[in-house]
Amino acid sequence: MTPTAALRRTVAKLLRGAWRLGELACSSARKTRLRLMYPGFDADRTTFIGPGCDIRVSPGGTLRVRSCAVTRNVTLTAGPGARLSIEAHYLGPGTVVVAREEVLLGRGTKVAENVVIRDANHDHTVPLAEMRFVAAPVVIGEDVWLGARATVLAGVTIGDHSSIGAGAVVTRSVPADSRAWGVPARVQ
Structure with a gap:
């Protein structure tokens, strides 16, 4: 390797490190701002919050993020x-x-892009203008994969080590060590 190539590689490595430090500093500032805005917000130091996130905690609500x-x-x-x-x-x-009652995402779970997880549906026994909701807890176990654009609805439990396919709409619980996909999602 030529001295010029070695220098370029070293400079590129230093710039990547500086960029990463800047990202971590911005994440730390975002977490501090959220703690000041919302008493129910709690994130540990190993959590990274990226740019453009919309994070809200209503009075009496709690949002806890770990690693x-x-x-x-x-x-x-x-x-x-x-x-x-x-x-x-x-x-x-x-x-x-979105949690109106309770949403739990287990350790090691990976969520792809544009996934929607909600623990409430509109209450269709009243006029839609009243905007009432029926909520039921959502529990997603440990080491679960949720594919791109999957949707998980109220009252669903997804067992540990399961995979949900891209675009799936999960309306019923999925047992541990399972694969489910489709609309509505079915265990395969």
Whole structure:
């Protein structure tokens, strides 16, 4: 390797390191701002919060994030009195997680881009203008894979070590060590 090539490689490595330090500093600032804005927000130091995320915690709600890379443009919402607990490894860009009652994402879970997880549906026994919801907890186990654009609806439990295919709509619980895909998702 020529001295010029070695120098270029060293400079590139230093720039990547400086860029990463800058990203970590910005993430730390985002977490500090969220802690100041929302008493129910708690993220550990190993959690990374990316740019463009919309994170909201209503009064009485809690949002707890542990060891997770929350990438760009992720929406996390904990409603009044709701509990949102995320120990997932990764939340892909554009993911939406909304808790009106309780949503739990287990350790090591990986969520691809544009996934939607909601624990509430509109209450269709009243006029839609009233905007009432029926909520049921969503529990996603450990080491689960949720493929791109999958949707997980209220009352669903996805067992440990399961995979949900891209574009699947999960309306029923999925046992541990299973694969499910389709609309509605079916265990294969």
